[in-house]
Each structure stands twice: as structure tokens, then as C-alpha cells.
Amino acid sequence: MTIIVTGGAGFIGSNFVFHMLRAHPEDRIVCLDKLTYAGNLTTLAPVMEMENFRFVKGDICDREAVFSLFAEERPDVVVNFAAESHVDRSIEDPGVFLRTNILGTQALMDASRQYGVKRYHQVSTDEVYGDLPLDRPDLFFTEETPIHTSSPYSASKASADLLVMAYHRTYGLPATISRCSNNYGPYHFPEKLIPLMIINCLNDRPLPVYGTGENVRDWLYVEDHCKAIDLILQQGRVGEVYNIGGHNEMRNIDIVRLICKALGKPESLITYVTDRKGHDLRYAIDPTKIHKELGWLPETKFADGIQKTIQWYLENREWWEAIVSGEYQNYYERMYAGR
Ligand code: NAD
Ligand code: DAU
Secondary structure, eight states, X not given: OEEEEEXXXXXXXXXXXXXXXXXXXXXXXXXXXXXXXXXXXXXXXXXXXXXXXXXXXXXXXXXXXXXXXXXXXXXXXXXXXXXOOOHHHHHHOOHHHXXXXXXXXXXXXXXXXXXXOSEEEEEEEGGGGOOBOTTOTTOOBOTTSOOOOOSHHHHHHHHHHHHHHHHHHHHOOOEEXXXXXXXXXXXXXXXXXXXXXXXXXXXXXXXXXXXXXXXXXXXXXXXXXXXXXXXXXXXXXXXXXEEEOOSOEEEHHHHHHHHHXXXXXOGGGEEEEOOOTTOOOBOOBOXXXXXXXXXXXXXXXXXXXXXXXXXXXXXXXXXXXXXXXXXXXXXXXXXXXXX
């Protein structure tokens, strides 16, 4: 099989490429990635020379480039990770989120129809369900929870999901959607909570916690997400949505304290800063459907996953130092100075 993986130079996409090359050496993986600020070719260096791997630099919104790649590769499967993924950036400037996350998805699905792709998989997010109250721990997101978005990012992802379901119903596109909770692990871009706090701790810099730090996220080790998508490709039913999450809810402040402790840094580094606009309170996935239908369960416990992740950032300083020493500095200044 030939599988086009878009966004494979980013955090989850690269972990998925590694997983697929390991788990299915008989398949050919073609990675299409624009290499935006979040894409990193050095991440893919270990697989670049493999015979069954090809990297193509390109924009999923560039219809001509997408169609010509599909004509050349005739993919059996398309997995779309490519997206603008950071909520704070979407609040600052929504335009590129709408282009990539919605129109890019349309271009990939049009090409998938034209070239008879057997499965189109859309990597979506639990953020399409909006948030849950902090005082109702009995509530969870199921696949039936209404779409109710908060940020330009989540609205763009929800729009793409609606379009995927419309292409399935109207044109019979054999599509599946997965909606996962917050991932963490190796190659996580430094702008996101966990890597940002690890890196700031290592540099003895303030740890900027938004609002009161009581917002809750449901954390899943990235490899478990990749395995779930692999399973959906093999056994998932077309036209279906699968929620992915491991019942691992944590308050932001507790994560930050845990990172301080693990790195032997004082909690006095913690600085409460102005809250994110429209900040979602709590995410919590009910993964019953993927468990019952496909037998998926997360394998990595948070206590182990976070240790492995911290260790990875300790051992891969060149990877993140190359990022934080460049254009990222300007982003950090814009986002956090005087906040
Ligand atoms: P990321 O920002 O780390 O990586 C995104 C990748 O997409 C980068 O390599 C970037 O270069 C590429 N890209 C961006 N625009 C592109 C375009 N127009 N054409 C081609 N490539 C483009 O993102 P991530 O955290 O790895 O997330 C991957 C996917 O998973 C996204 O669709 C995101 O919505 C979804 N998701 C993420 C999480 C999470 O916790 N990070 C959870 C659930 C779902
Ligand atoms: O739930 C899935 C989503 O998880 C994905 O769809 C997104 O692509 C991904 O970025 C992530 O979104 P979040 O907004 O939850 O992740 P982020 O790491 O940006 O923030 C996690 C929480 O930490 C959130 O409540 C905001 C808070 N935060 C974040 C940063 C960067 C801080 O308190 N301080 C910070 O500096």
C-alpha cells in the first residue's frame, strides 16, 4: 500500500511516520509537508534514506501540486495531519487556520475522489466539542456530543470535520475521522504547554501559567494516538468518528508542578499570566467506542510517559535549541512579554 501522510514533519505526524515504517515495513509512506514554522526536516532525518519513504515539500492548499502528487503516487490511503495547530496563534491571526485546515482538507479530499483513494482519514481533535464545566466530572465527550467550538483553531477543525462527513455522504468518499485529546511526547513543538515548561525549567526561565492554572486537559502519549489511527485504518468503519483518549485528566498547574519536581527546579519559577481569550475549561474524552469496536486501549501510563518525554528533551537539546534560538524568539516575545 502507498500511504500519503500530510503534516508528517510535525509532532504527531512524524511519530506516526516512525510508527508506520516500524509496524508496516511492506507499506510505502509518502510524506507531504509544507515545512511551516512547526515542520522540521531534521525530525525525519532517521528515515529520509529508507527505500519505502519519500518526503515531498508542498502545501495541501496548492491543488495543482496535490493533484500531481496523487497522479504520480496513486495512494491507497491518505492520513491528513497537516494543520495549523496552536490555539494561541489562531487567536492572533485566524486566516491561515481557515486556509490550511479547511481548504487544504478540501483539496486532499477532491484529489482522493479523483484518484479513487480507498481510505481518507482526517485527524481531528476533541476541541471540536468545546469544553466541559470543571464541577461536572461525570461529563465526557462522546462521538454524539454536539460540535460547539471556542477558538478559530477549533472552529476550523470542526469545519473540516463537517466537510469530511459531507464528502462521505454526498460523494461516497470512504472517510473516517478521529478526535483525540491532548498529546505529549518526543518532537512536541516548544510552543505547547509541556515542552514549553520543560524547556523554560531547563533554562531557569519563568513558567507562564494562564489564568489560575485550573483548566483541565486529558493527556495521551503520542505513540498511543498513532496506534489508534493505525487501527482505525485497518478496522474502522467508513463514515464513522472515533474519539481517542485515555481518561488522564490533569490540571495545568499540576503538570507544571510535576515538571518542576522532576527537573529539581523551584516552584517559584511559576508565574500566573493573563488568561487565554475564550480559554476552554476542561476536555475529557469518552473512548468507549474505539475500545469496544476496535479493542484499542492506551498502553503508556502518564507517570511513565512524562518521564520518557522529559528524558527525551534532556537528550535532544540540539533539536529544540535550534528551534528556540531562531524565529521562535520573536513569537515568544509577542505572546508573553508583559502578559
Ligand atoms: P504540528 O503543528 O506539530 O505539525 C503540523 C505539521 O503540518 C507541520 O509539519 C507543518 O509543517 C505541516 N503543515 C502545516 N500547514 C501545512 C500545509 N498547508 N500544507 C502541508 N503541511 C502543512 O501539529 P501536531 O500537534 O502534530 O498536530 C497534527 C494534527 O493532529 C493536527 O491536525 C491537529 O489538529 C491534530 N491534533 C493535535 C493534537 C495535539 O495534542 N497536538 C491533539 C489532537 C489532534
Ligand atoms: O485537545 C487537543 C488539542 O490540544 C489539539 O487539538 C491542539 O492542536 C493542541 O495544541 C492542544 O491544544 P491546547 O490549547 O489544549 O494545548 P496547549 O499546549 O496550547 O495548552 C494546554 C493548556 O495549557 C491550555 O489550558 C493552555 C495552558 N497553557 C499553555 C501554554 C502554551 C498555559 O497555561 N501556559 C502556556 O504557556
